[in-house]
Amino acid sequence: MSEDPEIKVASYAKKKGQIVMRPHEYDGIQEYDQTLPNWWLFIFYGAILFFPLCWLAYYQFGMMRPDGERVAVQMAQIEKVKAKALDEMLAKLDDKVLINKWAKDDQTVANGRETFMANCTACHGQNLSARMDIGNGQSVPLPGLSLIDGQWKYGSHPMDIFKLINAGTPPDSAGNNGAKMEAWGLKMAPIKIVELVSFIIRQNPKDFPEAQN
Ligand code: HEC
Known part of the structure; x- marks a missing residue:
């Protein structure tokens, strides 16, 4: 070389x-x-x-995620917890339990009244008649349905009322003159809705005589 x-x-x-x-x-x-x-x-x-x-x-290891992704993951976890809470409540809930246990409990009904007065009166009225007094013995209709007229558009069983409040107007329904109710289950824990149903049941002695005490 x-x-x-x-x-x-x-x-x-x-x-x-x-x-x-x-x-x-x-x-x-x-x-x-x-x-x-x-x-x-x-x-x-x-x-x-x-x-x-x-x-x-x-x-x-899922580190360094942007804020948007981290929020989405946490929201998904919250949704899971909420869905589980609803499942657990539904598992121990039926018409009889709502009438005989929850609606007979004064504290539950009082809690329901409080939630109702804070969230529902704008459309269903202070006295649940879906009308608002404007003085001189006159009243005007509100967007919601009367909850004391003995008519239950989406079913008269306590569980029907629970599901309607939880999920709002069904997607295939035209609503009340076009007015639809939102799904309160998105904002309220299942126990809050149990309390609301208990309160409504107690305001309807004719439909639910066995719940009055
Ligand atoms: C923004 C107005 C609005 C508010 C606030 C509202 N609702 Fe409603 N609600 C409606 C409307 C509109 C309907 C009728 C929906 C339909 O016909 O599909 C309705 C229907 C109902 C029904 C069914 C009545 C029936 O005859 O079957 C119940 C029960 C009910 N609401 C309970 C509640 C409760 C409890 C709250 C408070 C957590 C509430 N609503 C708050 C507008 C409202």
Whole structure:
């Protein structure tokens, strides 16, 4: 093997810190023969290392998520807890329990009255008649249905009333002259709706005589 004088020169020059060119040249284009500076290599290998670390942190450990994604995950958890609470309540609830247990409990009915006065009177009226007194013995109708007229558009069983308040006007219903009720279950815990139903039951002695005490 014959020795290439260029190579000897190149390694000598490199040791001396001088710039060395590769021996070839194409169309006047030449190439440096230098080791890359450490700062450059550091960034290069650092970038290679950076990728698996990020991949692990972001995809495997769920770190560094943007706020929107974190909120979505937490909302999904809240929805799960709410759905579970509703399932648990529905599992121990039926018409008889609502009438004989909940509606007979004065504290439950009082809680229901409080929730009703705070959330429902705008459309169903202070006295549940869906009318508002405007003085001089006159009254005007409100958007909701009367809850004391003995007519139950979506079913007269306590569970029907529970489900209607929880889920609002069914999607396939045209509502009351176009007015639909929202799903209160989105805002209220199941126990709140139990209290509301208990209150409504107690306001209807004719429909629910066994609930009065
Ligand atoms: C923004 C107005 C509005 C508010 C506030 C409102 N409702 Fe309603 N509610 C309605 C309307 C409108 C209907 C009739 C919906 C339909 O016909 O589909 C209705 C229907 C009902 C019915 C069914 C009555 C029947 O005859 O079957 C019940 C029960 C009821 N609401 C309870 C409540 C309770 C409890 C609250 C408070 C948590 C409440 N509503 C708050 C507008 C309202």
